Amino acid sequence: MNYQALPKIDLHCHLDGSVRPQTIIDLANQQNVTIPSQDINEISSLMIAPETCQNLEEYLMRFELPLSVMQTEEGIERISFELFEDAAKENVKYFEVRFGPQLHQLQGLSFDQIISSAVKGMQRAEAIYDIKGNYILSILRTMDKGNINDVIDAGAAYLNKGVVAFDLAGAELPGFCHEFIPYVNYAIEKGYRITIHAGEQGVGQNVFDAVSLLGAERVGHGIHIKGHQGAYDLVKEKSVALETCPSSNIQTKAVDVLSNHPIKAFYQGGVLITINTDNRTVSNTTMTDEVRKVMEEFNLSREDYFAIYRVSVEQSFASDEVKQELLKLAE
């Protein structure tokens, strides 16, 4: 099968985990940022997380280097443009990208400058390529909560003009949802859609909480509903889609090997699943690779692929008009 040619949808991809290594070198030189090497192979190997990561925390250490050159408007705009360009070139037709505005303030950028730069880069790519996109704003669970509502307020100006949703990301502790109820309610009040990273490292109960306490419409990863019947039943009952990211799930040890990934069992059991990249550089992957890996490992047919594609369309935070266009591409 020609996986490159298939129309694809990626609903879970982090901007700061998907930076071209050469761009890190270029931007570091332009911005006078010290980086460990000027050699592209060395920079690539510092950014790519090995399969031998012990856990999510070790995987998350790979974001420091890209974030060091994502502290200016030009840097963020360029990286956003290039990510949408890379995705368009592999036939991703609709792309939801997320990032944490709180991580881009080291040189004093305002949340408005940060969000507008990311949106501008996306729009520049949308004008050139056959791709549509939206941004999701991720709040880092481990950071100070004092400015969460400021991120929500700044992003609200871009709602349905490039920004669509709110997410919680970073290290996952059991029971984390309880602390975030007021912030998520505020985001919902402002008009954000909700997706939450849960059940990646933590327990299935986190998925149950993300849906029941935070109103998550989609869940990032959600692997651990496998051992939690209540969470499994709830995502089915509420038609919550799981944003699975197979390569990342193996690197972070959410799953030991691809053959043990529950994606096919979920699919057969009627859980809504989608296939996504998570971090193109850190996980050294593309949508083409993720789709190929899943289809080959689990013997999925073209019909299965388009059933999953349709779930991605329906569960996306795109406008109805964009959804109609995307559905026309499904066989």
Ligand SMILES: O=c1[nH]cnc2c1ncn2[C@H]1C[C@H](O)[C@@H](CO)O1
């Ligand atoms: O797979 C992930 N799980 C939880 N947090 C993640 C994952 N990939 C990236 N992140 C974090 C690190 C980034 O700096 C942040 C915003 O994109 O989100």
Ligand SMILES: [Zn+2]
């Ligand atoms: Zn993620």
